Amino acid sequence: MDIRHLQCVSEIVRLNSFTKAAEALHVTQPTVSKMIKNLESELRIDIFARDGKRIKLTDAGEAMLRHAGPILQSFDDLLTELHDLTYLNKGSIRIGLPPMTGSGFFPAVIKSFQERYPGIAIKVTEDGARKVEEGIAEGMLDVGVVLLPLDEELYDSFPIVDDRLRVVLHPDHKLAGRKRIELAELADEPFLLFNDHFALHELIPRECRAAGFEPHVAFESSQWDFLVESAAAGLGVTLLPETICRSIDPAKARTAELVHPIIPWRPAMAWRRDGYISLAAREWIRFARAAFESARS
Incomplete structure (x- = not known):
């Protein structure tokens, strides 16, 4: 059993069709049927109960589907992280900006960054510094502008203006x-x-x-x-x-x-010390830090 088998079972159930699952996976319908047959033979179980044209999971199939979701999500997360190791030609960054800093400090920096990395989407959430800090802590934002002082055990940061x-x-x-x-x-x-x-x-x-x-x-x-x-x-x-x-x-x-x-x-750009910081977000941090340091000098 491999990840392709789990994707196949998941797509058949999601689309309620072997044919539509084959289209979603960019293979032929006989290929999908063969994959399921080989998997059932390998595990010595029936995954789908044959009931005319209806597609119904067996108890074993239900168990497989229940575990397939988290495994496939982890696999997608892995692919996303590995994709970050390319040349920053794709990706997204979730940034939280309070109104007072968003309009006054960031339009020019964001414009320059997007000119340098046109494939990276910047998703801006405008809210107060307190809510932005909560968003960073909860993993809903990659980076954001908060007010110093911060808990330095939880966050890294660089100042924007004093x-x-x-x-x-x-x-x-x-x-x-x-x-x-x-x-x-x-x-x-x-x-x-x-x-x-x-x-x-x-x-x-x-x-x-x-x-x-x-x-x-x-x-x-x-x-x-x-x-x-x-x-x-x-x-x-x-x-x-x-x-x-x-x-x-x-x-x-x-x-x-x-x-x-x-x-x-004293607003500062902050991000969590622990947890994964994508390559795109790390490049944004480097780029924005250099821009603000240059503006202060």
Whole structure:
């Protein structure tokens, strides 16, 4: 018995036809029949019960099919991994990107990578850093952008930018003319925060409590530009990275340096230390690391 026999049994059951199974396996129908007959002879069992035109598995056939699924899946996984050892002319990478880093940092890098490796498909999942980290941990993503610090026993990473948060508020706000604002000065303000998919969802309230107050959260969003528009409409204040704040029209909303404390925002590309990292994903890591190091130099 070999892998071809298991593929044959699986296809016959899936398609409920010896003829269609032969077409799927790119062989003739007599070849399929002969393979089954030889397998039954080798194992001294009947795999299919002959019942007119109906295709029905025997108990032995049911047992074979039950074990065939995991074996065939492992075989496909093996072929995929071996295919990675070619010249990166095919493959895919699952990348998780939070909105604030996805739009600001990655379009040019992704474009350059796809020009270099046109056969590799990049599948981008846009979500907050907290959800991206969960996706990496669960194996749903190959790599993704999260916020430092990370558990270095679980993840490898490289930094993208070393940034800090700024206060964003309405142009007519009483603090709008200030260059620096202490966090404690915002104790009575309604806060506009990212939702719980984002690392800042927990980080900002934690820093507020350390500054001596519990923040009043007016509402939450998954979009940084919506938070800016809401602050510009006078619905509250929000805290966003300096990189994002550079793009804000001062006529619409004002920004000020946040001090006491300074809250860092350090996104990094991360991946699991354990588990298999495909050659395509490893090349993406190398390519992106070089691109960001070049941008910082």
